[in-house]
Amino acid sequence: MNLGLNNKIVVLTGATGGIGQQICLEFIQEGAHVVCLFRNEKKVEDLIDRLKVSKADLNSVSFKKTNLLHKNNIREVVSEIVKExxxxxxxxxxxxxxxxxxxxxxxxxxxxxxxxxNLKTMMLLTQAILKPMFSQKSGSIVNVSSIAALRGGRGITAYSSMKAGIDSFTRTLALEVGRKNIRVNAVRPGGIKTKMSEPLESRAEKYIPERIILSRFGTPEEVSKGVLFLASDATASYITGTCLNIDGGYLV
Amino acid sequence: MEIEEIYKNVAEVIENSVGTPKESIGLDQTLFDELGVDSIDLVDILFELESLYDIELKINDIESRAKKELGDKPYEIDGVITNEGLVVIRDFMTEIDPAKLKEGLTVHELVQLFTVHSLCKIVKYRIDEESKS
Incomplete structure (x- = not known):
């Protein structure tokens, strides 16, 4: 299926993480240009290595160091991207x-x-990017939430609360900006094999068969497919305000 | 820059945002009741005007201007504009019927009274302020 993402300009945060790297790679493979907002140079090197291994076109990715907690810095970076x-x-x-x-x-x-x-950086960046999207009268926003938004666990009370906030942010913002032809959606990954989930994975191994219908952890590829699907106007033009579970059936 | 010149651009931006033909947008029309602009349209309109004039624009720029003029006196208490605040607003926003700028008016209700002319004035105020700094 053609996702129609060729030449699209994509701004991505968290591109250096396990899921983010895969999202970056797949947008590039679909012909988009990805602007990665990053904080840590070392992790960017890892991402570039990963992209090289996957033979991704490095001309289709650029990097901007950004302090996502600094409103003025975000504005400067967004306005640079729009200028470029x-x-x-x-x-x-x-x-x-x-x-x-x-x-x-x-x-x-x-x-x-x-x-x-988990929440404030997302809000500040989204606010800044809505400006060019309003101007274009088009845009697609995909937030990465988590199954923790709906079903928490011991030790992640604060994290779950923030992820629930992302779900609510997604739905309410979709309501606000839909008339301006801007779609806002989220994915809720479940247990995904990444460095971040390693500790959880080793502990959860014995529970997997009974709790996850598909009896295994997911992969970053399985999450990125959902992200690209929601981002694309070719596949999700009538989808907004939704949170897509990518969890092997965990939440059923 | 004169209001008339700003008005042409404001009308065009409103047309692009809400679809009302610019020729039928009058200076005295209220944004919300008569032109059907809602809060999201207003954000859209302010964004466009910001890009057009390379300024930072907020609908509460009127409030900032009034506060500056009032110095230590309060502009509003619990969202209700003070009598001193109303005097400043009446002086600046002469396009709004003074009878509507009555005691007890809230900050939110004031925005609902804004006309196209008010918006042009806010743009002019911000252009002038930024040229000073």
Missing amino acids: KGRIDVLVNCAGNVVELPFAMMSEEQIDQMYQV
């Missing part, structure tokens, strides 16, 4: 982080950090 590329067709908010800790033991700083990394 002329438009922004797709935003994928994939940056996020999980710290497992009993909620009763979390410090105020840890709660703040959880909110900032």
Whole structure:
């Protein structure tokens, strides 16, 4: 199926993570240009290595160091992208982080950090990118949420709350901007084989058969397919405000 | 830059956002009730005007201007514009019927009274402010 993403300009956060790397690669393979907003240079090198191994066209990706907690920095970067590329067709908010800790033991700083990394950065960047999207009268936003938004677990109370916030952000923003031809959706990955999920994977092994209908963890590829599907106007032009579970049936 | 010149661009931007032909957009028409602009259209319109004039624009620029003029006196208390605040607003927003700028008016209700002319004035105010800095 042609996703119609050729020459589309995609802004991606969290591109250096396990799922983000795959999303970046697949957009490039579909002919899009991906602008990765990053914080950590070392991780960018890892991403470039990964893209090289996959023989991705490195001319189709660019990198901008961005402090996603700094509103003015975000505005500058977004306006640079618009100046250089002329438009922004797709935003994928994939940056996020999980710290497992009993909620009763979390410090105020840890709660703040959880909110900032998982929710506030997404809101600030989305706000800045809505400006060119309003102007274009088109755009597609895909947020990476988690099954934790609906079914939490011990030690991830704050993380689950932020992910539930992303779901709500997705639905309500979709309501606000739909008339301007901007779609907003989310994916909810379940247990996905990445570095971030390694500790969970080893602990959860014995529960997998009974809790996940498909009896296995998912792969970053299985998540990125969902992201590209929702991002594309060729496949998801009538889909907005939805959160797509990519969880092997965990939430059933 | 004169209001008349700004008005031409504002009318065009409103046409692009809500579809009302620019020829039928009058300076005295209210944005919300008469032109059917809603809050999201307004964001869209402000974004376009920001790009057009390379300024930062907020609908509460009127509020900022009034606060600046009032100095230490409060502009609003719990969302209700103070009498001192109303005096400043009446002076600046002469295009709005003074009878509508009555005691007890809230910040939210004031925005609902904005006309195309009010929007042009906000743009002009911001252009002038930014040229000073």
